[in-house]
Amino acid sequence: MQKIQSQGIHHITLMGADRQTSIDFWEGVLGMPFVFEQPNLDDPNEDHLYFDPGDGRLITIFTNETRTRAHGRTPTDAGCVHHLAINVSLATFRQIEIRLNDRAIPHSGHKDRGFMDSIYFKDPLGFLIECACYKFEPPLGCTHADVMIQAHKLRLKAGDDSIGEIHLADAIEVLVARSQDSLSTDRSPKAPY
Template identity: 30%
Template sequence: MKLQGVHHVAYRCRDAKETVEFYQKHLDMDFQLAIAENEVPSTGEPDPYMHIFLDAGNGNVLAFFELPSQPQMGRDTNTPEWVQHIAFKLGSMEELLAAKERLVDAGIEVLGPTNHTIFKSIYFFDPNGHRIELAANTDEPGMLQELKRVGPEMLEEWSRTKKAPKTAAWIHGEGEFPGYQG
């Protein structure tokens, strides 16, 4: 099997119309289409829903379900709020800073930019409580290749110790990037 990409990623929303308007206004996403059913096609269960699809750029689609018959949505209380998020790529730091200014001017609370060494990002919440990240790549030549090279070793060490390996500590400001070692 050869996957051709992500068809779409779907999340729940409180209000489909409000969600479309938020993503159109603040992230310039085009509203692609809506599907509404009174029964779940895969199970036949009666459960009316509105399924909306937004263009997230370069063939990527972000979708949401409004489920008015279900209990009010909440977050996964067993997972810290920063873990589950939707990250979108911007073309430059200038675009990232302009996006932050635009969001702040619209009254949206924004955290960052946060420096992750290979990219910088800002964070905010959509009207449904989903954490959104906007990221701009800032990697230097060889950084991504080096992270790919040491990835299996880091994963093995993590599996054994459940502690952050020091193999690529430079990504968190511990020392200088040694260059690609491959």
């Protein structure tokens, strides 16, 4: 028996209501270019809208002009999607509350998650959206996941409950030492002052 090895998210498809609500939210609020549209090939009563979330992958929405909002908050039962997290830059993150307030969109306010900052709000159909901003940039040649697994190991070793900025900084130092060579024979911390 062998695994089916994943290599990233291809796309995520959500159930929408009418076409214009989807365009107005995903492009008009979240800035995702509307890049493609065709009928839902499995249901001729629906359209299939495609949006670029910023990394060239896709978020797609099935729309139907007869559907309307069915929930104040989409279900969070077992097997349901709790929320969708969208990556944003620090500059954008610092503007989100203002921009949501300008539209009178209720939100959670800033949430410090230790390794990232977050803010939550619902789309027009009650689906929970998170805009998230990492507190770090991974070293060249490494991914955010590389830093996170190393930070997790350091957190466990320290006996801490959750990843904090100290674990991130130390994880980055470990990854740089591991991936970048040096002419120095002793790369330990020094106090030259």
